[in-house]
Amino acid sequence: MTATTYQPGEIQGLIKINASKCKGCDACKQFCPTHAINGASGAVHSIDEDKCLSCGQCLINCPFSAIEETHSALETVIKKLADKNTTVVGIIAPAVRVAIGEEFGLGTGELVTGKLYGAMNQAGFKIFDCNFAADLTIMEEGSEFIHRLHANAKGEENAGALPQFTSCCPGWVRYLETRYPALLPNLSTAKSPQQMAGTVAKTYGAKVYQMQPENIFTVSVMPCTSKKLEASRPEFNSAWQYHQEHGANTPSYQDIDAVLTTREMAQLLKMLDIDLANTPEYQGDSLFSEYTGAGTIFGTTGGVMEAALRTAHKVLTGTEMAKLEFEPVRGLKGVKSASVSLFDTELNQNVTVNVAVVHDMGNNIEPVLRDVMAGTSPYHFIEVMNCAGGCVNGGGQPIEGKGSSWLGNI
Amino acid sequence: MNKKKHLFAEDSFFLSRRKFMAVGAAFVAALAIPIGWFTSKLERRNEYIKARSQGLYKDDSLAKKRVSHANPAVEKYYKEFGGEPLGHTSHELLHTHFVDRTKLSS
Ligand code: SF4
Ligand code: SF4
Ligand code: SF4
Numbered sequence: 001m002t003a004t005t006y007q008p009g010e011i012q013g014l015i016k017i018n019a020s021k022c023k024g025c026d027a028c029k030q031f032c033p034t035h036a037i038n039g040a041s042g043a044v045h046s047i048d049e050d051k052c053l054s055c056g057q058c059l060i061n062c063p064f065s066a067i068e069e070t071h072s073a074l075e076t077v078i079k080k081l082a083d084k085n086t087t088v089v090g091i092i093a094p095a096v097r098v099a100i101g102e103e104f105g106l107g108t109g110e111l112v113t114g115k116l117y118g119a120m121n122q123a124g125f126k127i128f129d130c131n132f133a134a135d136l137t138i139m140e141e142g143s144e145f146i147h148r149l150h151a152n153a154k155g156e157e158n159a160g161a162l163p164q165f166t167s168c169c170p171g172w173v174r175y176l177e178t179r180y181p182a183l184l185p186n187l188s189t190a191k192s193p194q195q196m197a198g199t200v201a202k203t204y205g206a207k208v209y210q211m212q213p214e215n216i217f218t219v220s221v222m223p224c225t226s227k228k229l230e231a232s233r234p235e236f237n238s239a240w241q242y243h244q245e246h247g248a249n250t251p252s253y254q255d256i257d258a259v260l261t262t263r264e265m266a267q268l269l270k271m272l273d274i275d276l277a278n279t280p281e282y283q284g285d286s287l288f289s290e291y292t293g294a295g296t297i298f299g300t301t302g303g304v305m306e307a308a309l310r311t312a313h314k315v316l317t318g319t320e321m322a323k324l325e326f327e328p329v330r331g332l333k334g335v336k337s338a339s340v341s342l343f344d345t346e347l348n349q350n351v352t353v354n355v356a357v358v359h360d361m362g363n364n365i366e367p368v369l370r371d372v373m374a375g376t377s378p379y380h381f382i383e384v385m386n387c388a389g390g391c392v393n394g395g396g397q398p399i400e401g402k403g404s405s406w407l408g409n410i
Numbered sequence: 411m412n413k414k415k416h417l418f419a420e421d422s423f424f425l426s427r428r429k430f431m432a433v434g435a436a437f438v439a440a441l442a443i444p445i446g447w448f449t450s451k452l453e454r455r456n457e458y459i460k461a462r463s464q465g466l467y468k469d470d471s472l473a474k475k476r477v478s479h480a481n482p483a484v485e486k487y488y489k490e491f492g493g494e495p496l497g498h499t500s501h502e503l504l505h506t507h508f509v510d511r512t513k514l515s516s
Contacts, residue, residue: 098465109461
């Protein structure tokens with residue numbers, strides 16, 4: 001029996017340093033949130049898998065392209081697209097639409113939702129916007145927050161821990177699971193948008209697509225390498241469990257069958273000779289491509305909080321926020337905080353909700369967690385994203401906004 | 411939008427970096443990153459983070475609906491299938507549990 005930080009079945013050691021390319025320059029260490037990288041300056045470095053979150057920050061910042069992913073679903077996805085009996089559902093994360101254009105010569109940050117839908121439709125995907133699932137996440141996570149807030153205000157037993165942490169970033173979730181298990185009750189129990197999307201595609205979606213769930217192959221397109229690890233967590237087969245309980249009898253399948261990073265999706269389109277830059281726009285093929293502005297800002301730091309506040313305000317006060325743009329949670333400050341005072345119609349009194357937003361987790365989270373551990377945290381709701389800037393700068397995104405490693409091989 | 415805007419500023423840096431590597435790698439065993447690499451790297455990083463975030467804020471401001479509770483598809487999902495937020499089906503399908511990873515062994 002040896003200690004491990006992985007459950008059976010989970011992808012372990014996704015991010016690896018290629019010893020023949022590593023120059024021992026130490027750059028990666030500066031970007032690792034968990035100090036998982038070992039090696040003296042000038043010597044070949046290596047990653048401690050048990051500490052690693054698979055976030056890929058070291059990979060996108062290594063000046064020598066010496067860090068690689070050990071797992072890619074690209075070939076499997078191409079085979080599934082060619083299989084007439086399979087419905088391949090492409091689940092598109094918010095941050096992908098403002099980055100994938102860079103791989104096709106478009107400007108940094110250019111918004112290409114319609115073209116991406118078009119290109120993926122040509123490739124044979126059904127379009128499922130993960131932003132739809134982000135909206136679902138807000139409904140669940142926001143309701144959970146309001147429930148905890150009210151139960152605590154009324155002094156109910158089992159009221160649920162405050163502050164509530166967001167749970168959509170698998171890097172952050174794994175960080176808490178490996179380092180601060182005592183704080184797990186503070187995590188929202190809502191699944192991440194990726195996992196909600198996979199589950200919905202194979203349950204409600206099976207009705208919408210009029211398909212057997214086992215013939216639906218879900219491919220999420222993510223700005224994130226850690227999402228591959230998340231999808232492999234053994235508990236994430238809830239669609240299968242659901243169907244078993246409703247009389248099905250099939251071998252188990254995951255809610256998300258494959259994860260492609262933004263870089264890998266660009267590669268797939270290129271392999272299929274689809275030039276995203278010149279693809280006509282496409283609107284989508286089902287209700288799963290309907291999303292709101294609140295869902296789309298999930299991809300940047302502060303976005304989940306801003307989206308949650310928009311809905312919480314409506315639920316608590318009965319009215320929409322007068323101004324939807326909530327500036328205090330925008331921008332690149334490491335820890336952003338704000339207080340919102342509003343009239344709570346259920347409690348029939350004014351309440352002040354204190355929120356905080358943390359990104360670039362490795363550099364900013366510790367003091368926040370220390371306060372929570374000590375019971376002195378002033379906050380009720382805290383958004384945490386592992387990557388600096390949020391998912392727009394995730395480990396699966398085009399590198400340096402130009403679509404290739406910036407130094408390449410010398 | 412921002413098309414290749416910061417290519418030029420970077421080029422001189424790349425060049426000196428490349429030269430440094432070509433010369434340095436030949437006879438220096440321990441290869442330190444040139445002074446200023448980190449700062450310059452962070453500056454460029456923040457630039458593309460801002461550009462991509464702007465793209466998302468633009469998507470938000472263009473959206474027909476801007477609050478999750480007004481998404482007609484979400485409404486349809488709950489009505490036809492999911493029940494209500496935090497309801498029975500939601501607990502089954504949309505919520506999860508977490509794992510204390512300090513207690514795992516293989
Ligand atoms: S940044 Fe890359 S080359 Fe430098 S030590 Fe890390 S893995 Fe090696
Ligand atoms: S993937 Fe993330 S956690 Fe793992 S070594 Fe790289 S930077 Fe550190
Ligand atoms: S911030 Fe986003 S991209 Fe980075 S690890 Fe978390 S979910 Fe992945």
